[in-house]
Amino acid sequence: MAHFKGILLHSPLFFKYFAHSSVQGITLYPFILVRHQSSLQDKLLIHHEQIHIQQQAELLIIPFYILYLSNYVINLLIYKEHYKAYRNICFEREAYGNENNFDYLRYRRWGAWWRYLLKTKGK
């Protein structure tokens, strides 16, 4: 089955006003926004964001953000540190864990992010 891969946009103004300087890409279904023009060729970053496209599509977008934020807040209580809390959000665990496997979205199962909630802590 062919998956929708998102619409790529180079959006420096969005990042200037709405994102921390460390953020290079963000997925707001159906768009993948990147800070730098050069990131349009960054296969790893784009693939990471395409995994988020799939997660957002299957959760019908708004519930994705609610779950994403809830998971982050719970993780902050657990890890007491932004970066660890962010990296251990189940959606990020799935995206970081598979971003360099470019076949991933071809065989990924619907709702695969769910399993990553139960994994033991990562980075």
Ligand SMILES: [Zn+2]
């Ligand atoms: Zn991500």
